[in-house]
Amino acid sequence: MGFLSVLTMAQRWVAENAPPGSVAIDATAGGGVDTLFLARTVGPSGRVYAFDVQQEALEATKLRLKAASEEDEKAAALGENRKKRPRQPLAPVTLLRAGHQRMAELIGPEHRGRVRAVMFNLGYFPAAGEEGRKLITLTETTLAALEAAMGLLSPGGIITIVVYPGHEGGGEEASAVAAWxxxxxxxxxxxxxxxxxxxxxxxxxxxxxKR
Incomplete structure (x- = not known):
């Protein structure tokens, strides 16, 4: 058996540090994979914020969350018939069309200093095709977002950043994040x-x- 992928490892570390009821942030919503993961991890008593500058990404995330909720409802109905325990509902999710560098401004004041996990998946939104590849995360705004995330975290909270050195501009961004x-x-x-x-x-x- 090989090592876990970087995306799976990021989710594992977040799950270990963001118990049910936590506040979590997906700093790069994209297609909503991490948003859904966070919503399921922190559960209905938690709260998730998801950021993206592209409306297409937020729509894809909304559809993914809706499909997961509908699937859970169907599974719950079957579970009741088969006496199986249904999945708990997803956390409420706030979708924000904004750069992640604005998270300190846009996260509710009641949640500042209480965030248990912030996930970054840098690069571009693959589902947007070739045009989407031109709109990539940038070193300057990524570093500003990381500083903001540190300020929002509670002690023991975690930030995960998946960096992509292989695409144009990605190597510079990855090196800057590593140095930071x-x-x-x-x-x-x-x-x-x-x-x-x-x-x-x-x-x-x-x-x-964060310590």
Whole structure:
């Protein structure tokens, strides 16, 4: 059995640090994979915020959440008939068409300092096709978003960042994120890198846990 993918590892670390009832943020909603994961992880007593600058991404995320809720409802009905335990409902999700660098401004004040997980999946929104590939996350706004995320986290909260050095501009962004995370004072946070060493252009994961 091989090692877990970087996306699966990011989800594992988040699940270990964001119990039910937590507040969580998907900083790059894209197609909604991480948004759905967070909504299921923190459950109906939690809260999820999802950011993206593309309306298409937010619509895709909304559809993914709707389909998952409908599937859960069908499974719950079958579960009752078969005496199986149904899945708990998803957390309420707030979709925000805004750059993730604005999260400190747009997250509800009641949730500031209480966020348990922030997930970043950098690069571009694949479902948008070739035009979408031109609209990528940028080093400057990504670093600003990471600083904002640190301010929103509760002690013990985690940030996961999947970086993509293989596309144009991605190598610069990945290096900047790695340097930023390595430069955090150990008294403020601990940082780790999860990477497949023989594939230098493959995506890799950086994670930060706030002390």
């Amino acid at each position: 995370s390595a430069g955090l004072p150990s008294s403020a946070a601990q940082s780790v890198v999860y990477r497949f060493q023989q594939k230098p252009d493959a995506p890799y994961l950086i994670a930060i846990q």
